[in-house]
Amino acid sequence: MYGASEHTYKLFTGVAEAFNMLLNSLRNLIHYNVPITISLTVTKIHINEVENMVNTSSKLGVTNFVLARPTPLGRGEKFWSSLELSKEEERKALKNV
Secondary structure, eight states, rough: OOOHHHHHHHHSSOOTTHHHHHHHHHHHHTTOOOEEEEEEEEEEOGGGGHHHHHHHHHHHHHOOEEEEEOOOOOOOHHHHHHOOOHHHHHHHHTTTO
16 A cells, blocks of 8 residues: 555556555455455655554455565665655554554
């Protein structure tokens, strides 16, 4: 999950509708009782949205979450310095889950 808003999702995916597509997909999966685990790769861009990401997903029925550290691969390598969290920021993100 890339964020808790359309704006943040578009920053990561380049697709304006991606956030609503995710929410609709989650609703469909939950409707059919498909177990879901959401991976939250936390970056500086959306560290302040972690709690909202969990709350939004939980309201839909998601119960499993995994926090992942970003890795400098692909496009992330180019922007690594603006994505990487400090140890203190990582602790803050963990407290919000």
